């Protein structure tokens with residue numbers, strides 16, 4: 001925090017008015033369900049993105065990052081999918097979306113720094129948007145951090161920023177997680193109704209840890225694969241005559257699959273419908289303290305994402321298989337896929353051994369060295385100073 005404040009002063013010539021932060025996330029289960037009106041179950045990470053911010057008396061936005069070279073400047077009225085582009089689109093997009101929502105915002109000086117690993121599938125971009133949104137809410141007296149409804153509205157603006165200005169057609173889970181998750185809880189998010197429920201999630205009490213392994217395999221949500229999956233689901237919903245795949249009850253799945261022509265689309269639909277069922281089952285298992293069952297659901301989710309949804313990759317498969325072979329109760333990819341991170345529920349005593357085994361398996365396979373760490377469910381976006 002001291003370094004961020006000092007860097008802000010060096011960059012912008014005066015101390016910041018305040019510092020706000022927002023967490024990255026891991027999704028426990030419910031992958032590629034958010035844009036299908038489904039259920040997902042993220043936790044907020046201890047890793048956060050910090051934004052030191054001062055308001056300006058004009059409508060200029062100046063942005064700098066400890067992770068990037070240079071200072072980016074744009075007028076609020078000039079923000080578009082083309083401008084300012086790059087990482088700063090995630091910052092500028094939030095101001096654009098708030099203004100579009102009819103809220104009065106002005107210029108800002110912003111310096112960001114992050115402990116969320118970039119490109120690890122842990123939602124560093126949502127953390128960035130939500131830290132800026134939290135700052136804007138306080139500095140422009142929008143009052144949106146003070147209620148769950150306000151936070152949900154901020155999350156929706158951050159999603160618009162990401163979809164329209166940053167150009168990533170993502171579904172909204174990450175921003176809701178960053179603004180609405182509570183400590184020691186997972187957030188059950190119903191993406192059809194917008195309803196949320198906190199589900200107790202404290203593995204420490206049960207002698208287990210959640211081990212995250214950043215595979216460091218390439219992954220980019222702006223590439224075509226994510227958009228193609230989303231499009232296949234929307235196409236299938238149209239063919240089946242429903243608004244979203246959430247409308248397909250598991251008991252009607254076989255019938256629905258029989259009405260689809262393409263084998264590929266059938267598999268995509270099967271993943272979504274069964275994954276939503278697995279979220280409900282995981283919540284029941286967590287509430288019954290049945291971690292073994294949660295582990296089995298993790299494994300089933302990974303298999304479905306690998307075989308039916310086809311968004312895993314070799315690194316994620318090796319990491320999950322190795323974790324299981326060395327004592328994990330279950331393991332799965334988390335986030336969009338094609339790289340990014342794997343999560344595993346591991347007895348606390350073997351967490352180091354599992355991490356070392358994954359590292360050795362990666363070395364054997366000739367992959368880039370992975371990075372493993374344990375996480376606990378942490379708190380949402382807030383003002384730090």
Ligand code: GLA
Nearest residue numbers: 031032170171172173335336
């Ligand atoms: C990315 C997106 C989310 C969600 C996941 C897959 O993280 O940002 O909206 O679709 O992929 O569950």
